[in-house]
Amino acid sequence: MNSTQQWQSVTWFEVDEHQEGQRIDNFLFTRLKGVPKSRIYRLIREGQVRVNKKRIKAETKLAIGDQIRVAPIRFEQKDESAPVSDKVAQSLLSRVVYEDEGLMVVNKPSGIAVHGGSGVAYGLIEGLRAATGKKYLELIHRIDRDTSGLVMISKKRSVLKTLQDLLREHKIRKTYAAIVKGQVSLDDQLIDQPLLRYELANGERRVRVSKDGKESKTQWKVAERFMHATLVYASPLSGRTHQIRVHGLSIGHPLVGDDKYGHETEYRGPNPRRLCLHAMRLDIPGYQTMEAPLPEDMQSLVAQLRAQKKD
Template structure:
């Protein structure tokens, strides 16, 4: 029996203490040998994967004793993940900005997904595993494919659990640099809008402001205003999909280069090469502050915006009263 034929019947798994708090997608990646990640994501999306008879999402966390049912997997055509080249793997390893015995932090380039699947042959985590040869590397969190910047990766399961707990408790502060359309009026503001995630008919995830959504807050601090855009440092106080992007759209200032949210909003500045969003700083309890410099493409865009004549940095004076 080959690695694909064995999954052509209903498959059951039971979760033990070793898989506690693991995401269902990561669990299935390691169990369904020979099944492409894109197929696994499709199975989850179509309800072919159930936990205790209930539909799940890719990010669903496992509990001890969970009964996982996977429907028969039919292979209409051969799907193979592309191998990670040595050049790509080593270039990703060179982007490690912090590492100790349990944590690795990587400055991800824009345009690469954090993991393979859903039509993506491989991602950051697969590249790092190939380059480092480490048996255990797991994503602690995710950022969008088009977003550049800091991604935390655990080298130990204990670190994974500890830092994910800190994320849930909002004790890790993440700061992003964003170039947004138009001049933002307020120097500082807290955007407090509930966000609801939904899927398009093709399965693509989108997010919108909705009363039915989850509580979501983002702190915006203006750094510099230009004729047609504003440089903002944004700190999400909750961890929702596309949060900064949709919150920007909600106040009339979508991100420059965003093809999903607010692309129809007028913008007369220089043409961007990519989504202008960069995860620039991580402040983790017990660790030094970890930073990633602004990527060259965003620096170039900002230089062009300055050349169009800018209102220089607005640094509000703190009032002691």
């Protein structure tokens, strides 16, 4: 196995809702691949890592919007650090639905994580870096591994900051297609339930409705009702982890194919192949509306549900 010494330029990260509350040392362990933990702790001690321009300690916890600066460092980078085949790389490039000099929007397939780590060899962002040869590609936001659909990726730091600011200000509207259990009675409703993140004994993160949680709102519109399920269009008006999934559960309509929330709720429709959630539309100020049609597996399920409806 060959490895080479690599010089890394100043690196910037911005904390989103998925990393809120995480310790800075744990945050850096997953993002500075090839850098020994001892080196990361030394960087922190020496003030080479700054959060919002201030020195921090290893146990410092992060907040949404924190700007993290890591000074140039030298580290070991192994040759197989990006195990992405040409076939996978080209497949991901074929899923780009919009691109300009600063922004790329990709229709992510279900089953691929947005980034590597936690037992995942590589994700969408690593695949695109390998496919394009671009060193600077950064996720503007994230969607779950099992969720398909539109993901925004910045090609410039200025675009990353601008669009993450718009996300924080709730000026970017994201619309998801979801197939949920049962017949939703209201055609249009606002689900307003605070959400609280917590950890299971094994360290897995979950979310539940709680008065101690953060304000969370999701607009639901019924697109089509079936005998045992409903196709809804959901727009989260706040950006919380698993928001649509937990809000659906809170009104008695968990998502079909969800193995974390509401899987014990009765469902007598066709078996799904995966979590039935798809990021179908993005409305970004200053850009054209971007859309990704319902993927084939969800289209097939809808066709089966329609057929059941007619029986």
